[in-house]
Amino acid sequence: MAQAQAGNSELVDSFEQFFRNYYDNEIKQLAQQYPNEQRSLHVDWQDLYRYDPDLADDFLNQPEQLQRYAEEALRLYDLPIDVSLGQAHVRVRNLPETESPEIREIRSPDMNTLVEVRGIVRKATDVRPKIEDAAFECQLCGTLTRVPQSSGDFQEPHECQGCERQGPFQVNFDQSEFVDSQKLRIQESPEGLRGGETPQSLDVHVEDDITGEVTPGDHVSATGVLRLEQQGDGQDKSPVFDFYMEGMSVEIEEEQFEDMNITDEDKKEIYNISNRDDVYEQMIGSIAPSIYGYDQEKLAMILQLFSGVTKQLPDGSRIRGDLHMLLIGDPGTGKSQMLGYIQNIAPRSVYTSGKGSSSAGLTAAAVRDDFGDGQQWTLEAGALVLADQGIAAVDELDKMRPEDRSAMHEALEQQKISVSKAGINATLKSRCSLLGAANPKYGRFDQYEPIGEQIDLEPALISRFDLIFTVTDQPDEEKDKNLAEHILTTNYAGELTTQREQMTSLEVSNDEIDEMTEQVDPEIDAELLRKYIAFAKQNCHPRMTEAAREAIRDFYVDLRSKGTDEDAPVPVTARKLEALVRLSEASARVRLSDTVEESDANRVIEIVRSCLQDIGVD
Numbered sequence: 001m002a003q004a005q006a007g008n009s010e011l012v013d014s015f016e017q018f019f020r021n022y023y024d025n026e027i028k029q030l031a032q033q034y035p036n037e038q039r040s041l042h043v044d045w046q047d048l049y050r051y052d053p054d055l056a057d058d059f060l061n062q063p064e065q066l067q068r069y070a071e072e073a074l075r076l077y078d079l080p081i082d083v084s085l086g087q088a089h090v091r092v093r094n095l096p097e098t099e100s101p102e103i104r105e106i107r108s109p110d111m112n113t114l115v116e117v118r119g120i121v122r123k124a125t126d127v128r129p130k131i132e133d134a135a136f137e138c139q140l141c142g143t144l145t146r147v148p149q150s151s152g153d154f155q156e157p158h159e160c161q162g163c164e165r166q167g168p169f170q171v172n173f174d175q176s177e178f179v180d181s182q183k184l185r186i187q188e189s190p191e192g193l194r195g196g197e198t199p200q201s202l203d204v205h206v207e208d209d210i211t212g213e214v215t216p217g218d219h220v221s222a223t224g225v226l227r228l229e230q231q232g233d234g235q236d237k238s239p240v241f242d243f244y245m246e247g248m249s250v251e252i253e254e255e256q257f258e259d260m261n262i263t264d265e266d267k268k269e270i271y272n273i274s275n276r277d278d279v280y281e282q283m284i285g286s287i288a289p290s291i292y293g294y295d296q297e298k299l300a301m302i303l304q305l306f307s308g309v310t311k312q313l314p315d316g317s318r319i320r321g322d323l324h325m326l327l328i329g330d331p332g333t334g335k336s337q338m339l340g341y342i343q344n345i346a347p348r349s350v351y352t353s354g355k356g357s358s359s360a361g362l363t364a365a366a367v368r369d370d371f372g373d374g375q376q377w378t379l380e381a382g383a384l385v386l387a388d389q390g391i392a393a394v395d396e397l398d399k400m401r402p403e404d405r406s407a408m409h410e411a412l413e414q415q416k417i418s419v420s421k422a423g424i425n426a427t428l429k430s431r432c433s434l435l436g437a438a439n440p441k442y443g444r445f446d447q448y449e450p451i452g453e454q455i456d457l458e459p460a461l462i463s464r465f466d467l468i469f470t471v472t473d474q475p476d477e478e479k480d481k482n483l484a485e486h487i488l489t490t491n492y493a494g495e496l497t498t499q500r501e502q503m504t505s506l507e508v509s510n511d512e513i514d515e516m517t518e519q520v521d522p523e524i525d526a527e528l529l530r531k532y533i534a535f536a537k538q539n540c541h542p543r544m545t546e547a548a549r550e551a552i553r554d555f556y557v558d559l560r561s562k563g564t565d566e567d568a569p570v571p572v573t574a575r576k577l578e579a580l581v582r583l584s585e586a587s588a589r590v591r592l593s594d595t596v597e598e599s600d601a602n603r604v605i606e607i608v609r610s611c612l613q614d615i616g617v618d
């Protein structure tokens with residue numbers, strides 16, 4: 001290990017002083033647990049800054065050297081017990097705002113500096129030993145030749161240090177030094193992205209005691225040094241480089257939406273809206289206003305955004321509060337548009353297609369690919385994991401991959417995904433709500449066949465949806481006229497707004513444009529609605545009143561007594577009962593109410609009844 005260079009003993013002294021003032025207890029604890037339970041001293045950069053701003057700034061710009069001095073100081077630290085912290089690491093974290101760029105903002109001047117990035121772990125390889133210092137044994141004379149291995153290719157000795165011949169050599173494992181290594185890919189969190197931007201990612205290489213600590217789907221902040229890696233290999237080397245991070249510290253972040261920053265002013269507005277008699281109409285008018293009609297579907301989307309209350313039962317089991325819903329119907333009926341709109345409102349959401357844009361698809365996958373250099377297994381999180389604690393909007397759900405179909409059962413009900421393959425045994429969290437869209441079996445509904453039989457998903461999966469809406473595209477003069485009017489106005493308003501922005505001559509007054517755009521403006525501004533939802537979910541845990549309970553019970557018993565067919569494509573099971581509870585809790589949350597009233601129960605009974613009728617369950 002590196003020694004402090006002469007002339008820099010001042011810096012080592014300075015770190016020693018810092019440790020004495022700020023980390024004495026932590027170091028004593030480290031000494032007791034070293035090396036089996038703990039091998040690192042975690043240092044808060046803010047402490048270093050308070051101790052010496054210059055030293056702290058140097059740490060940001062020359063992390064490699066400064067970390068060496070800090071570790072030297074740790075080695076020299078006066079300890080009450082006789083241990084040597086020979087290989088202990090100093091791991092700095094909690095950098096200032098200026099050194100915490102978004103992943104997409106990283107630029108070449110950031111190279112070799114210390115930065116902290118936040119995001120979600122998308123992929124993680126399994127943990128494997130990596131050789132750091134290889135001892136080559138000459139097969140001719142037996143002499144050991146040591147070659148330190150830096151990152152990159154495996155380096156063999158040019159010649160034997162004993163007989164000066166070119167080998168052959170064999171690696172002597174006992175005499176070599178290994179360190180655990182793992183590679184992570186961290187992707188920008190879905191809540192930081194607006195308007196469907198593609199998330200960017202950064203690979204992080206971690207070693208020793210910080211390997212194996214995170215799982216795909218975890219929200220983390222990673223601190224480390226940015227390095228470059230050349231793209232392409234062999235003959236095809238490119239002048240363009242990729243960034244990766246040499247990880248110094250990786251911490252799991254609490255998944256809260258606290259950075260939502262809800263002001264007192266916002267709260268006043270939220271309470272005002274919640275007290276309005278037409279609060280539900282206001283909400284419906286705030287979802288995809290450019291899409292005409294679909295009031296019930298939009299109300300259901302609102303309920304999904306607010307969600308029911310997740311319950312932990314005394315026996316250790318758990319009932320999800322998240323609602324899953326499915327829009328199934330003819331093409332060109334606005335399903336994709338509505339799904340896409342969720343991204344504007346949901347505090348956290350992921351939009352994808354059933355076909356999946358990544359190898360992990362909708363759930364998760366364990367693969368052996370380039371990410372692990374073809375040697376290590378990689379576990380990759382799919383859409384339902386990345387959407388943990390949010391909404392997964394999945395278009396073309398009927399086209400999902402066969403692997404996802406079976407994994408979906410667990411994902412939707414238990415809200416976790418178990419992967420067990422090769423060296424990987426993991427459980428990923430997927431506590432999300434699924435908003436799916438699908439086409440019927442033959443692409444569009446055949447009006448001579450029962451609708452229920454044209455849903456191309458197996459009953460076990462279907463029964464996990466709290467609501468299933470069917471959308472048929474039948475000509476209807478009155479409706480078609482209104483729809484045409486709505487779409488034409490929307491388009492015209494959009495056209496005029498574009499022209500106004502480009503300052504071209506207008507035949508219409510600004511007031512008229514504003515009037516027209518008003519029709520497609522959401523009732524509640526998307527930003528405020530986002531805060532409203534986050535506020536309601538954090539503060540409001542409604543309980544059933546007796547009247548609500550009775551209404552739901554009666555409806556359910558009535559539904560079952562109608563002799564539901566066990567083979568029906570959409571069976572009425574006890575899951576429906578739980579769905580009714582969740583939906584009515586969500587309905588109460590919209591009003592910020594702590595109790596679920598009979599009116600909430602009736603509101604959701606009406607939706608459930610109409611969905612079932614459409615499918616052919618009476």
Ligand code: ADP
Binds near residue numbers: 290
């Ligand atoms: P789907 O996903 O159901 O096949 P899309 O969401 O792609 O259909 O919709 C096709 C187009 O028709 C979109 O441009 C959409 O805006 C428009 N459209 C369909 N139905 C409506 C509607 N009810 N109101 C407004 N526009 C609609």
Ligand code: MG
Binds near residue numbers: 335
């Ligand atoms: Mg579509």
